[in-house]
Structure formats: C-alpha cells, structure tokens
Amino acid sequence: MRQQVLTNNLMNKDRPPLLTSYSFDHGTARKELAHAIIMHEYPLSIVDHVGFKRYSNALQPLFKVPCRNTMKSEIFKIYEHHKGKTLSLVVSxxxxxxxxxxxxxxxxxxxxxxxxxxxxxxxxxxxxxxxxxxxxxxxxxxxxxxxxxxxxxxxxxxxxxxxxxxxxxxxxxxxxxxxxxxxxxxxxxxxxxxxxxxxxCCAHILNLIVKDGLDVIKVGIEKIRDSVAYWTASQKREEKFEETVRQLNVGSTKKLGLDCATRWNSTFLMLQTALLYKEVFIRLSKRDAQYQSLPSEREWGFAKDVCQKLKFFFKVTELFSGTKYPTTNQCFPNICEIRLELRDWLQSENQVIREMAKRMVEKFDKYWSVVHGVVGVSAVLDPRYKINVLEFYFKLLFPTTYKEEVEKVRALCYKLLKEYQCPSSMMEGIGDSSSQLSSIEDESLSNKIKLVLMNLFLLYLLGECTSGYATIYDDAESGDSCVTREVNGIFFTFLVVLTLCGCKNMGIIVVNGLWIWMQEQGYYFGEWSLDVDART
Known part of the structure; x- marks a missing residue:
C-alpha cells in the first residue's frame, strides 16, 4: 500500500516536514520495534500487552504485532549484524x-x-x-x-x-x-x-586505599550517618526535611543519601550533602524529640575536614574512570600527587586524620610496585610530560633513589621499543653507530616513514634528542641543501617527513647526525657522515 505522508526528520528537528511517498513494510516495522525494545530496555512481554496492541493497531492497522519468540529472534539478528561489523573492525x-x-x-x-x-x-x-x-x-x-x-x-x-x-x-x-x-x-x-x-585497575586500587582510611574515621562520622538514615527512613520524614529546607532558604536541591559500605565515594557524597544541610539538622533537632543523633560542632568540623580531603580522591577517581578519553597517561602524575598529599596528612594536627593517612600510606606502598611501571611509560609517551615528569615526582618521593626509579621506567620504554620495532626495517639499535643500511620495499613509503618516526619520537621523549640542526636535501645526488634550521628535538623532522611523504622526489633529512634517505623505492637510515659523498 503506497500513500503520501508528511514526515518529520527525527535526527534533525530543525528541518521542515517533507511530503514523501510511503509504502508500509512489515519487516521494517518489526525491526524498528526490536530497536525500541533494545534502546529503552522494554520487556519482551510488551508485545503481549493489550494496550500496546491497540495502540499499534491505531497507528497502522496493517501491522501485526509479533510474538515474543519472533521479537527475540529479531533482536538476535540485530546483535549478529552489529557483532559482524565490530568483528570486521577488530580484525582489520x-x-x-x-x-x-x-x-x-x-x-x-x-x-x-x-x-x-x-x-x-x-x-x-x-x-x-x-x-x-x-x-x-x-x-x-x-x-x-x-x-x-x-x-x-x-x-x-x-x-x-x-x-x-x-x-x-x-x-x-x-x-x-x-x-x-x-x-x-x-x-x-x-x-x-x-x-x-x-x-x-588503578581506580579499584584507589578505592581500596580510601576504604582502609575510612575504617579509621567511621566512628567520627557515625552521627552524621545516623542523621541521614533517620531523615530518609520514611516519606513523611523526607517531606518534613524538605519543608525545613525551604523555610531556611537553603540554596541546594540535593537529596540526602545514605552511603554504601563498599563504595567510599558514596560516603564522600553523603558527607558533602549533609554539610550543606547542617542548619536544617539543627532546626529539626528542636522540632522532633525522637531525633537524638545530632552531631556536635566538633563532629561537624571533623566531617568537613574529612570531606575536603576525600574530595581530592573523588576527582582523581572520576578522572581514572573516564571512558571517552585515554586515562593511563593521567595515572602517574595523579598517583604521585596522592602520595604527596598523604605525606602532608601525616603531619595533620588531628590525630584521627594522621591515623587515617598512616593506614592509607601502608596500602599505597603495597600496590605502588605493581602499577608505577606501565603508568610511568604512559606518562613518558604523553608529549606534555615526557621523562621529565618521572624525574620531577621521583625526586619528591624518593630523594635518594630517584635515579634508579627513573631508569626502571626508561628500561621498560626501551623494551617496548624493541618489542614494536620491525626487525626487517631497522638496525639493532636506532642509536647504534653501525654504518649498515636496511631497506624495506614491501610497504608503502608513508607507512615506512611513520614506523621510523615513531621510534625517533620515542627516543626524543626519552631524552635522546634535545636540540640541534635539521637539514633537508631534496636532491640526494647533488646534495643541494634546501633548508637548514635550528630545531628543538625531533618535532621539526616529523613535520618535514609528513610533507615529503606527499611528493615523489628523493630527499634526505638530517637531524643531529641521524639521517633518513627517502626515495620512491624505499628508505634508508643511519648516522650522518661528515663525508659529503656519503649523501649519494
């Protein structure tokens, strides 16, 4: 059945409605119903509901609502389709x-x-x-x-x-x-x-560290926990609490929530919210004789101090738990800052805070050796940090042995470099003084240059290249210099090679004695010789 219908674009509501021809397709309708069930987590039993059947019939009398088994089969078809797409993406x-x-x-x-x-x-x-x-x-x-x-x-x-x-x-x-x-x-x-x-998991280790600290302070915040439990125990008490909030003009709409024993961040959120309603709790203690767990001023002050300290851990946990961006490169500096923060807490005037910090430091030191290696490598590979960030934090954490700690991470970087290094594309060591040349002719020029550059870039991050001069020769036979510039590290070379990858002429790039000779058939690299003839 074909008819003219006025349709709206659901993906772009700014577009005006369009008059288009429409032909009802039962298979398409069934597939869209399956998508709706998946998207909104409807139960499969929705297709058995009389109200849903009547609604579907009013929209399109030709649509026959399928049974549960049919919808289950349709959902599995959608799953297999998306699984195939993902599998192709992973394999390729x-x-x-x-x-x-x-x-x-x-x-x-x-x-x-x-x-x-x-x-x-x-x-x-x-x-x-x-x-x-x-x-x-x-x-x-x-x-x-x-x-x-x-x-x-x-x-x-x-x-x-x-x-x-x-x-x-x-x-x-x-x-x-x-x-x-x-x-x-x-x-x-x-x-x-x-x-x-x-x-x-760094976020889970952080959770274990904080939980050990909270075990020490749980007595100090017990009355706040009891207060929250009391005023959230029934609908009537919640309404009374909200009424008092309005009377005192407290500028917050957050709801009280009792913490969970296995989630320390819920304890932080409970304290943070309770502190906002301190005056409300005080007012209610005068209106409700059954409310006997009002915290003292000292306990409120202690809760505020604890909340301020947990706020730092809460922000770091949120950072570690990100899903839309890489997180490993953020771990090392934040983990080090946590250790430095704990060191300051050990000097607190509050004995309970000192004891909490002591327990957390013990747990931190237990897990330090199993996380700092690979997160250190990730920090080195972040161009904002490089190996300097290791030296900076290790000096603060290990004043007498920081060099050994830096070398451990450096050694791991070189192991990874060797792991990723293609044996047929380069010499045994990129900084080796050997004059041997290696060539690759099976891959495209752009891929070869990228392979070399990633190794050069890693060496740069490890501090091998700091500054010097870059010379580009666009004619390897004549040796005519196209440009010579003073550069800081390998970044200039990176841009130059990306430019030359788009042209077919031969070229040579020299940075601090390390040269790359490119031509259509392949590339070679080695150490630059003072002999001009070496360029040809």
Missing part, C-alpha cells in the same frame, strides 16, 4: 587490544554477570571501546569458571593473539584467573612475554 585493525573485565551483580535477581570490553585505537587514531560480551556466570565464581568464560570470549572474537593487557579489579580470585589464562594463551604473542599482561 592493526593495533593490539586492551581488555577490561569485571563481574556485575543484578540488584533484583542477585545473579552474577561478566562484562568483557575491548579498547583499541582504530586506523584513524580514534579511541574505540566495544562491549564484546555480557554473560551470566553461574556460581561458584571460581578462577576456573571465570577463566573459561573469558577465554571463550577471546577465542570467539579471534583476538587471543592481539591482546596487549587485561585489566581487572584487584582480588585474589582475579589474580588466580589471570595466571590460569596466561597458561592457556600463546605466550609468544603477548607483549614482553606477558610482563604487561595483567593490569590492576
């Missing part, structure tokens, strides 16, 4: 994948589910994250059960040989699961033989 992508996994517990059924997410940089240098699996895991959640589920997911997506690391929460079961998984995978495909395979 040249980079490795970082895997994160965690166990979730449903609030109503108390069942355990495993979520597995892959993170990678696509060919357009965009950060991508894809949920690969969300599956029910029957009890008991032992290392064998968790390992089997995770391994099945990796095999199903054919990514077991493309993994860079697996990030999990810090607990003994996860540690045992990772060890078991490591034995089942091909270790030769893992980075550095699996040294970076097991990553502990």
């Amino acid at each position: 992508n040249a980079s490795r994948l970082a895997i994160t996994t965690d166990m979730w517990t449903s609030s109503n059924q108390k069942k355990g589910f495993m979520a597995v997410t892959a993170h990678f940089i696509d060919n357009s240098w965009t950060l991508q994250s894809r949920i690969l699996r969300f599956i029910y895991v029957p009890c008991p959640h032992t290392k064998e059960v968790l390992c089997e589920q995770l391994l099945n997911c990796l095999m199903d997506w054919n990514i077991d040989r493309k993994i860079s690391s697996i990030t999990v929460d810090n607990c003994s079961t996860n540690d045992a699961m990772i060890d078991l998984l490591w034995d089942k995978l091909d270790n030769t495909s893992l980075m550095l033989g699996g040294d970076l395979f097991h990553m502990r």
